[in-house]
Amino acid sequence: MNHLPRMSRPASEARLCLAEFLPYRMNVATQAISQGLAQYYADAYGISIPEWRIVATLGEFTEMTARDIAAHSRMSKVMTSRAAASLLKRKLIARRTNREDRRESFLRLTAQGGSVYAEMVPKALVYQARLKEGLSKSDLAALERILAHFMQVSQKDAVENGRFDSLLTL
């Protein structure tokens, strides 16, 4: 007589180990990375991550509309609007309505916003360096490919499932 399993199970019972599941692991790692940085931004400058994205974008490009900031920093227009409002209130950025198209306005860092930016950049770079420190050149190169690949796959997936908006939503 041959041995049959006593308890019937689906033919292909694939096991899932949460701790090894890639989306989970990416989430946990990213959460851990963001946590420290966000805490630092908040403690030192009272700036949230969406606000930081605006400051960083304006620090890089000088003057931009909210729409373009949103696209560049991959935030929704709502998120961008709210973060910009908060920065405006604290006079870290200033707005200038576009006379050619009065729906939009150009945003730029104020002097004060500029010095916050100037202070934050080196800290951010140190943080990034700490993250990379200890990884080999080839692992860092792999990371570039991997992140690009993930973006591409997810993007394709979003398009296939009609979530076009998620291409711009935080």
Place this chain on the structure above:
Amino acid sequence: MNHLPRMSRPASEARLCLAEFLPYRMNVATQAISQGLAQYYADAYGISIPEWRIVATLGEFTEMTARDIAAHSRMSKVMTSRAAASLLKRKLIARRTNREDRRESFLRLTAQGGSVYAEMVPKALVYQARLKEGLSKSDLAALERILAHFMQVSQKDAVENGRFDSLLTL
């Protein structure tokens, strides 16, 4: 006469390019990955990510306390409590108070919860396979090292800054 810059700037003006900033890129990539999966969970089973983490943990370990599920799936006890309450209400999990220590209870999947799990696992594995598809063996190996490294660095950072709780907070 020698040329001096007309506008004085900090001696070491390190530039920051948001699009290349690692924490930002990890965030964007992870967000994109999670989005698709979360949407799928929600559409097909009305299950959120925290709920899925509980289901996945119980599918793997059969019976566990909320505390241990939280630790294993890296969620705060609040998040775990809320997600568990929702799953209990929908009878996807069941609870059994521990008689030795009546503060805690053991949670397990119900038959219904078990079949949801059984249906979701293959889908999750396909999603993961899609993500990995197209990456070389060596890039995937690098990814393992990278994620482990990020966890280690962030963990050390959290401890140094007294954020012990963030070791367990989602």
Place this chain on the structure above:
DNA sequence: CCCCATTAGTTTCATATGTAACTAATTTCC
């Protein structure tokens, strides 16, 4: 034994975020 500290888990409150509706300006197209 009993008071105090600790632990599991829940609830409350404040804040953050997403979706959808909205306003105002502009463009399209007849």
Place this chain on the structure above:
DNA sequence: GGAAATTAGTTACATATGAAACTAATGGGG
């Protein structure tokens, strides 16, 4: 030239999340 569609940006409402307060049960000296 003007009604209809589009676009930039804001607001309103519902939901999600985090922090802290809270409840109930246990453990640990004295």
